[in-house]
Amino acid sequence: LRFSDALAQMHDCRETSLGGEVVSRYTGFPGEEQICFETRLWLETATGELHLEWTPLAGAERVTRVSWPGPMAFDEVRSDWQTVLPLRQGLLIPNNWPNPVGRLPFGGRFGTADAYLPWFGQIRPEGGYLLLCDTPANAGYELFQKEGGSTRAGVWLDASLGSMTPRRFRYLFFDACTYNDLCKAYRRIVREEGRLVTLEEKAVRLPAIRKLCGCSFLHKSVKTHVDPESRFFDPQNPGKNDHLTPFAVHAGHVRELYAAGSGPLYVHVDGWAQAGYDNRHPDADSVCAEAGGPEGLRSLIDAVHEGGGLLGLHDQYRDFYHHAPSYDPDLACRNPDGSIPGHAMWAGGPQSYLCTTQAQRFLRRNLSLLEEAGVLPDCSYLDVFTCNEGDECANPRHRMTREESYRLRCRCFAYLASKGILSSSEEVNDWAAGDQVFCHYAPYEFMMNPPGAPQPGLPVPLYNLVYHDCVIQPWMMEKTQDGGDYMLYALLNAGAPYLERDPAYPNIDGAFGGGDEMTLGEKIRRCRTVAQLQEKTVFAEMLSHEFPDGDPARQRTVFANGYVKNKVMEFVGPGVASMTTDYRNGVDVMTTETTCLSSIWRTDADTKEFLEKHHRGDEFKELNPEAVAYYDGCVEIDLSTIKPMIALPFHPSNA
Numbered sequence: 089l090r091f092s093d094a095l096a097q098m099h100d101c102r103e104t105s106l107g108g109e110v111v112s113r114y115t116g117f118p119g120e121e122q123i124c125f126e127t128r129l130w131l132e133t134a135t136g137e138l139h140l141e142w143t144p145l146a147g148a149e150r151v152t153r154v155s156w157p158g159p160m161a162f163d164e165v166r167s168d169w170q171t172v173l174p175l176r177q178g179l180l181i182p183n184n185w186p187n188p189v190g191r192l193p194f195g196g197r198f199g200t201a202d203a204y205l206p207w208f209g210q211i212r213p214e215g216g217y218l219l220l221c222d223t224p225a226n227a228g229y230e231l232f233q234k235e236g237g238s239t240r241a242g243v244w245l246d247a248s249l250g251s252m253t254p255r256r257f258r259y260l261f262f263d264a265c266t267y268n269d270l271c272k273a274y275r276r277i278v279r280e281e282g283r284l285v286t287l288e289e290k291a292v293r294l295p296a297i298r299k300l301c302g303c304s305f306l307h308k309s310v311k312t313h314v315d316p317e318s319r320f321f322d323p324q325n326p327g328k329n330d331h332l333t334p335f336a337v338h339a340g341h342v343r344e345l346y347a348a349g350s351g352p353l354y355v356h357v358d359g360w361a362q363a364g365y366d367n368r369h370p371d372a373d374s375v376c377a378e379a380g381g382p383e384g385l386r387s388l389i390d391a392v393h394e395g396g397g398l399l400g401l402h403d404q405y406r407d408f409y410h411h412a413p414s415y416d417p418d419l420a421c422r423n424p425d426g427s428i429p430g431h432a433m434w435a436g437g438p439q440s441y442l443c444t445t446q447a448q449r450f451l452r453r454n455l456s457l458l459e460e461a462g463v464l465p466d467c468s469y470l471d472v473f474t475c476n477e478g479d480e481c482a483n484p485r486h487r488m489t490r491e492e493s494y495r496l497r498c499r500c501f502a503y504l505a506s507k508g509i510l511s512s513s514e515e516v517n518d519w520a521a522g523d524q525v526f527c528h529y530a531p532y533e534f535m536m537n538p539p540g541a542p543q544p545g546l547p548v549p550l551y552n553l554v555y556h557d558c559v560i561q562p563w564m565m566e567k568t569q570d571g572g573d574y575m576l577y578a579l580l581n582a583g584a585p586y587l588e589r590d591p592a593y594p595n596i597d598g599a600f601g602g603g604d605e606m607t608l609g610e611k612i613r614r615c616r617t618v619a620q621l622q623e624k625t626v627f628a629e630m631l632s633h634e635f636p637d638g639d640p641a642r643q644r645t646v647f648a649n650g651y652v653k654n655k656v657m658e659f660v661g662p663g664v665a666s667m668t669t670d671y672r673n674g675v676d677v678m679t680t681e682t683t684c685l686s687s688i689w690r691t692d693a694d695t696k697e698f699l700e701k702h703h704r705g706d707e708f709k710e711l712n713p714e715a716v717a718y719y720d721g722c723v724e725i726d727l728s729t730i731k732p733m734i735a736l737p738f739h740p741s742n743a
Contacts, residue, residue: 089117091156107133113145123147127156138259142245144252151252157219159232159240162210169212171239171545172267173229174205176515177532177581178550180267181239187542188233194477196231196244198224198518199494201475204530204551205518208241209270215263218270219243220277222256224519225478225491248489249482250424268632271553275629278521278554285522286557288627296466296510297525297560300398302623303354304587304615305562306345307528308338310357310379313364315411315437320593332376335360335384339391346395350587350612351619353397354562356469356512356528358592360385360401365592367436368412369404370450373457382461389465400467400512405450405500406476407434408442419446421481421488435592441479444496445486451500455507467510467526473497474524475515498523516551516559526560526584532577535598539568546640549633552581556630556647562586565614567604578618580633580645582625585618587611625649657687660713663727664690669698 095116102109109130117123124146130139140157162169162183169183181189194200198221206224209217219241221227226248232240245255260273278284291297314321314329322328342355359365360379361372375382392399408420410430420428420440430440442450451470458465478493488496501511501523510525532547552561563578565585578585588611591597606614628647636642657679664672672689679687688711689695696708 089120089123093117104130107131115146120147120150123150125151136261138261140257140259141254143254148247148252149250152247154245154252154255155230155242156245157243157257159242160210160217162212162240163238164212165237166212169238170210170267171231171241172209172211172216172218172270172548172550173231173241173545174203174208174550175533175544176201176204176536177530177552178204178267178548179533179545180548181545183238184236185239185545186236187544188235189231189544195228197228197477199490200477200517201515203228204516205274205554207270207274209267210241211262211265211267211270213264215261216265216270217262218260218273220258220260220274222258223254223491225489225494226253227255248491249480249487266634267548267550268553268634271550275554278518283522284558286627287525287560288557290505290525290558294505294508294510294525296398296508299352299396300354300467300510300526300560300584301626302619303352303397304350304585304612304619305589306342306353306355306587307589308341308355308357309333309359309365309590309592310335310338311359311361311364311376312435313367314435315367315432317432317437318435319433320435332379334378335380335388339388342388342391342397343394345587345608345612348608348612349616350395351616352395353392353587354467354584355388355392355397355399356402356467357385357388357399358402358590363411364435365402366404366407366434368409369407369436370442370447370454371412371414372403373454375458375461375463382463385463389463398466398510400469400510401465402469402471403451403454404471405447406441406444406472406479407436408440409436410438410440411436414450415440418483418485419443421479422483424482426482443481443483443486443488444479444493445481445488447496448500448503451503455509465509467512468504469512469514469528470497470500470504472514473500474513474517474520474527494519501525516555516561518555521555521558524559526562528562529564529598530559530561530583531564531598535564535574535577538595539570539572546635547577549581549630549645552630553633556582557627560584560626563618564589564598565611565618567606569604575614575618576643579621580643582622582628582630582645582647583618584622585615587615655684657684658713658719659687659689661724663725665692665694666727669694 091114094114098113100111107130109128112127115124126143126145128141132139142156165184167182167184171181173179173181192202194202196202198206207218207220208229227243227245230242230244262269287297311332312330342353345353360376362374362376375385389399408415417428419442421443422428428440432438478490480490481488498520504511512526513524514528516527516530530551534543534547562584563581564574565578567573625647628649631646631648633645636644676687691711699705699708
């Protein structure tokens with residue numbers, strides 16, 4: 089049905105104390121006479137925001153989906169007409185982009201991996217808009233794209249537990265703007281609503297957050313068992329279905345990495361429970377005996393702590409496996425027609441979905457049993473919570489809407505915090521940002537596709553422009569087979585680095601392999617570079633991201649504490665002559681701590697003498713700035729005011 093199909097329409101324009109509004113009522117649809125709904129559009133005088141409301145008045149149970157508000161006309165095929173999409177970390181789609189966005193796993197639903205943020209926008213040289221969904225639990229975006237041409241974006245709404253409910257949106261309009269302006273406008277809204285909780289604030293309650301900052305990440309697995317009914321069961325290669333790596337082996341490996349100079353590590357452990365990875369959840373309540381039992385896991389935790397690191401355990405309170413001792417259909421999510429949805433994709437075989445009303449109860453039970461066994465993890469990873477849609481349950485004993493499911497997931501994060509445990513989940517999302525501490529990853533969409541696959545747009549860090557200083561995000565560090573290097577994105581986003589990432593399933597979650605092999609030493613050096621940057625910027629807001637000169641191959645991010653990627657430091661001035669080249673070299677080594685790309689010093693007779701002493705006199709070149717030189721910034725230091733200091737151990741910042 090189209091709105092215009094309504095045989096009876098009423099439109100009322102009026103002024104209120106908050107602004108002008110238009111209220112419209114639609115009824116008398118041919119063949120669906122019982123359906124009646126109302127729309128309300130009002131312009132808020134104080135903010136200039138245009139509010140939109142859709143309210144069912146009758147026949148709400150007859151409506152399963154509504155496409156409203158519809159897409160804006162946005163059809164000029166130009167690179168400076170761009171759609172801003174919250175697909176995973178973020179996507180910018182110029183209107184002349186050659187490749188359309190592919191199939192979206194969650195249909196564009198807000199609150200999932202398809203939309204870390206509950207809004208989208210479109211911008212062009214003269215202005216732009218942001219469309220924010222204030223009731224995002226049962227809504228999403230839809231795209232209308234012409235290959236190599238324009239993109240239109242609209243909204244869809246679906247029913248909750250078999251009935252449509254009122255929905256609210258708002259448009260924010262901008263003059264000349266970029267995607268940065270849209271993100272900062274939304275960050276302001278989140279702050280005004282009291283939902284912006286920074287890592288600095290979280291660290292007051294959970295001091296271990298500061299210990300996590302600067303860690304390189306390790307993702308390891310202990311026990312794998314693939315059920316014969318699982319999609320991943322391989323009857324031709326039985327060895328792939330069952331394998332075991334004892335805790336002691338992982339502990340030895342961690343110590344080897346520390347000895348190699350890895351720095352502190354965060355170690356994520358899959359398959360630590362008796363049943364193995366992705367098996368018999370939510371009953372991960374006992375430690376795998378053949379891997380070493382509780383004593384072996386405690387020894388692994390001790391090994392991680394020796395180098396100043398933290399350890400987290402994989403857990404799962406959504407997938408409800410039929411082989412779990414606790415499985416009870418009465419606790420599973422139920423559709424309004426009484427059916428119980430499920431599948432048998434993952435390693436544990438047949439499963440339903442645990443109603444989120446039960447999740448915290450199983451979490452409390454499992455943590456108490458681990459505590460009785462003397463196992464005290466630093467962190468807990470609650471799988472899929474932040475990337476999969478909230479669930480709904482029509483069971484009258486524990487009826488639950490999707491919005492309630494999201495709130496109940498956050499309660500699980502809050503419970504972990506009450507126990508002093510840092511919470512993690514698979515990805516990130518707007519609804520979880522106030523409670524979640526860190527994640528498994530928060531990638532760009534292209535990272536989830538095989539290297540060389542067509543990109544659906546330009547990757548932009550929309551989520552980090554809103555929440556960089558609220559949730560710690562680790563990044564892949566692979567060199568891909570098509571010549572790419574994910575380390576560059578780790579640096580741009582000032583995230584934590586993955587030193588080693590053992591995939592649970594092949595060719596899923598960006599685990600495609602086939603890239604350039606690196607030595608352990610090279611991996612560690614790369615990770616230390618990223619980790620040191622992350623340690624210095626983790627509590628800072630990401631202020632902006634840009635493509636200098638419009639070139640996607642060159643990107644720059646700026647953080648609130650002044651750290652800027654791709655800067656070159658140049659040391660000039662009369663004070664340089666008072667420093668020997670040995671002394672200059674000592675200062676130059678420390679420029680790494682500023683996260684600059686490189687550094688340059690003016691040269692003089694002392695430089696030439698230094699090179700001659702090292703039999704390199706023929707390499708001397710005179711370097712001086714031009715008489716008129718332009719810089720992005722200047723730091724002026726009066727050497728006569730510098731007093732000698734003694735550096736304390738371990739880190740230059742202690743000086």
